[in-house]
Amino acid sequence: MRLQWPGPPVSFLTHFWRAMEPFLVKGTHPVMEKILNICQRVAVTDSTVLVAGESGTGKELIARFIHAHSRRSSNPFIAVNCGAIPPDLLESEMFGHERGAFTGAVGSRMGLFQLANGGTIFLDEIGEMTAALQVKLLRVLQEREIRPVGADRTIKVDVRVIAASNRDLATEVEKGRFREDLFYRLQVIPITVPPLRERRSDIPILVQHFLDKHNQQRPGQLVRIAEDAMVHLWEYDWPGNVRELENLIERMVILSEDGTIRVDSLPPNIRSFISDKKIPRPTLTDEGIDLNQAVEEFEYRLIDEALRRTKGNKQAAARLLGLKRTTLVAKLRRKGTGSAQGYVI
Amino acid sequence: MNSAAGNNAAQAKGRILVVDDDPNAVEILSRMLGREGYTCVSASSGASGLDALKSELVDVILLDVMMPEMDGLEVCERLRADEKLRRIPVILLTAKDDMETRSRGMALGVSEYLTKPINRRELFTRIDAQLHARAIDRQLSKTAEAVADPSKKSS
């Protein structure tokens, strides 16, 4: 459950129900095995955990997994997206406020820390917190007590803190945008989740997991995936990580007509990613590119591809490229012994 | 994180084992990787590659698929069966662009599959991705130690 602004905090019951859901963190890549092992062992402690990783890698799932395996599991798990709540409201959201603490504060209200008492609070996008609030959070972590906005009393809370960031907090500290003392307080147990493209062996496992999950949620024919479509998903780079993968599988299950996900039914961006990997599309970076070199590179790639497909038959390769054989031979001579710009072997 | 390739060629980035039966390919790859700041070890057959791994610690293996006697996929199978070696990421380099080889590589838990001719930028990106995962893995080992040994925790 994600707290979005605007809107009231989610009810206790919802949190309770959510905490009861099984939180399956799938994956057998050695790094994921290590992460799961750490999570299981850290769950039984109250240590603060800092989860880092690109968007969609499963940071929140990991936080829920830790909570579900802790002695706090029957108490609330509260997720706060620090980047989604306006900065001037975040403090009162987190710590609550007294009546009349600010204009519009007609009554006093409990903060999320108090709602999470006995449970776990998940502070997502912690890097977005203002400097002023960072100081207050540091105090909370040290003293284990909160002070509602406008209050002159403090309230003891028993809350396990798990923070997450998709920015590199160490860099934020270096740049002076994040307090060093708070950083060290949070990263008692640092866990970094690698992007999906760095652990491709988990892709087929996740694809199967999401197929099962979404098949289950839909009556009727079970949708399966063709082997070559699976290979495409395995080779794709998944900039949106596991979230992007799950969304795709869900969509494919819904849209499937004959019960099989095939290469043709994959979205064009995935299909063209695979063909671009073979014949890369040059991209213009901020540093600029050398157009002549890029064109040459492109040309050599296609020539190589044509020769590969025709098993080195120059006549046939030339035909594939719409060239005269002599033109192709001249180009090959210019290319020399495989030393075309950028191509090594 | 992946520092831009070539920033600091003098500083070793990682140890790479190149396995290819084509001496030309080994030569070109080693020189190129060396210039880019990687440390390179090489072998000219699957068997000698596996042999090298008895004494060499490497971060990434660049493995040719089509080799006489023991092909790249068989090397992968043996790596996976070896408790000490199964975690080393493998990047398959191959002129064989068929679905079956890809599919077998996927089933064997290969990290990347690159089709020859290999583009250097692409190759560096893929190697760096695996080195990045290795760096995360090392950091996680430290975390695991801290969890095992409560005296190392500060709160």
Ligand SMILES: Nc1ncnc2c1ncn2[C@@H]1O[C@H](COP(=O)(O)OP(=O)(O)OP(=O)(O)O)[C@@H](O)[C@H]1O
């Ligand atoms: N290893 C995994 N096994 C199963 N499901 C996963 C795994 N990793 C992520 N997911 C699923 O992918 C989706 C995205 O995960 P999650 O919300 O935890 O990512 P996140 O890192 O918090 O992303 P963001 O930084 O964008 O908030 C969720 O539906 C989650 O259940």
Ligand SMILES: [Mg+2]
């Ligand atoms: Mg999240």
